[in-house]
Amino acid sequence: MKGKLFVMSAIAMGLAVLPLSAAGEDLVKESLATFSPATIRLEFARPATLRTLPNYASLSQRYVAPRLRALQDSFAKLGVGENDIDEVLLAWRPGSSAMDLDGLVAGRFTARSMASRATANGITASEIGGQSAYCLDATGGTTCLVVLRDGLGVFGTQDALSAMLDIRSGTAPNLSTNERLTKLLGEASTQAPIWGVAVGEAVPDWFRAWMPGQGNLQMDWSKAFQSVEALVYSVEIAGAIKLDAKMDCTEDQAAESTRQVFEGLRMFQQMAWQSTNPGKPNPFQAVEIARDGRRVSLKMTTSFNELQAFPTSGVGL
Numbered sequence: 001m002k003g004k005l006f007v008m009s010a011i012a013m014g015l016a017v018l019p020l021s022a023a024g025e026d027l028v029k030e031s032l033a034t035f036s037p038a039t040i041r042l043e044f045a046r047p048a049t050l051r052t053l054p055n056y057a058s059l060s061q062r063y064v065a066p067r068l069r070a071l072q073d074s075f076a077k078l079g080v081g082e083n084d085i086d087e088v089l090l091a092w093r094p095g096s097s098a099m100d101l102d103g104l105v106a107g108r109f110t111a112r113s114m115a116s117r118a119t120a121n122g123i124t125a126s127e128i129g130g131q132s133a134y135c136l137d138a139t140g141g142t143t144c145l146v147v148l149r150d151g152l153g154v155f156g157t158q159d160a161l162s163a164m165l166d167i168r169s170g171t172a173p174n175l176s177t178n179e180r181l182t183k184l185l186g187e188a189s190t191q192a193p194i195w196g197v198a199v200g201e202a203v204p205d206w207f208r209a210w211m212p213g214q215g216n217l218q219m220d221w222s223k224a225f226q227s228v229e230a231l232v233y234s235v236e237i238a239g240a241i242k243l244d245a246k247m248d249c250t251e252d253q254a255a256e257s258t259r260q261v262f263e264g265l266r267m268f269q270q271m272a273w274q275s276t277n278p279g280k281p282n283p284f285q286a287v288e289i290a291r292d293g294r295r296v297s298l299k300m301t302t303s304f305n306e307l308q309a310f311p312t313s314g315v316g317l
Contacts, residue, residue, distance in 0.1 A: 026106075027087050027106055028044075028089075028185060031089055031091070031104060031175060032174060033168055033176070034154060034164050034175070035164065035174065035175040036173075036174070036175065037173050037175055037178040037181075039091050040198065040199050040200050041091070041092035041197065041198040041199070041205075041206070042091055042197055043089070043196035044088070044089045044090075045087070046192075046193040047082075047087070047088065048086055048087075049193035050193055050237070053237060053304060054304040054305075071101055071143055071155075074143055077117070078109075078118055079109065080105075084107045084109050086107040086108070087104075088103060088105050088106075089103050089104045091103055093160070094200075100160065101155070101156065102155070102156035107151060109153070110147070110150040110151075111147040111150060126158075128144060128161050128165060129161070129162050129166060130165070130169075134146075135158060142158065143155055144157065144161045146161060148168070154168075180199060180230070184197035187246075189244070192236055194234065194235035195233065196234075197230070197232050198230070198233075200229075202231075203230070204221040204222045204224065204225040204226075204228070205221070208221045224261050227250045227254035227257065229249065230247070230248045231246070231247050231248075233245040240303050241302050242299070243298070244297070246296075246297050246298075247297075248295055252293055254294070255295065256291060258296050259296050262296070269282075281303075281306045283303075283306035285302075286302065287299070
């Protein structure tokens, strides 16, 4: 399963100025026509905004995951540099491996320019789903990219890409038939530079990646969050990094138990931080936890300097 502090990992995908403020919503529409109804998580990043982060160069060097960096390098071989990427939307499937990266990419590239660069670099196109696909070796596996139209591409493993192209052709059901996930997409803050939705097994996986100071923490994350049915989250970077996550549980009592789990995790993290980083500001100090019926909310605000002080152990895709 993919995921490890996507806030920093997504930065690797590139940085540019968006032509339209609603472009993120356009990519959401494309996702409904591209991904399987079995999808359990979607995560969006707008790299254009992420590049405004203070200390961007040092932060990205520390937190960018090798798999995403390799994917970026693969795109570069096709003439798609980091400044050519506006948006990225990743999708998780049940049983996805940590090496699988499936998604949509929007930016400034054309099928013609990509074909020209591929030829210049000795890269031969393969046919997948009746489309010209460029498959390149990246760390941990092969990623294939197809230009759906100028400025919009879809990527993934060869099998995943074939399945997504079948979905887009109408020969297989698409994500719009998944009422549960589409409802969550309606709640998502699609104007945020980073946002996502998750259901089922993808929920504990997301928290396993996000919770800091886990080094000595022995926890069955799937069991701890088994009562959480759905998650909607967003990250804003105006002045500081602000995380807002909302979880829907099976019932009120389950939500209260989940709230207590978070309170315990916060206490553990604070003690662990003080032990290993005495005198240093804790980037996860300002965490707010609340419950309203079956919904548990988690809000966190941290400065860019505090995030830079956070150790990289365990972070990355």
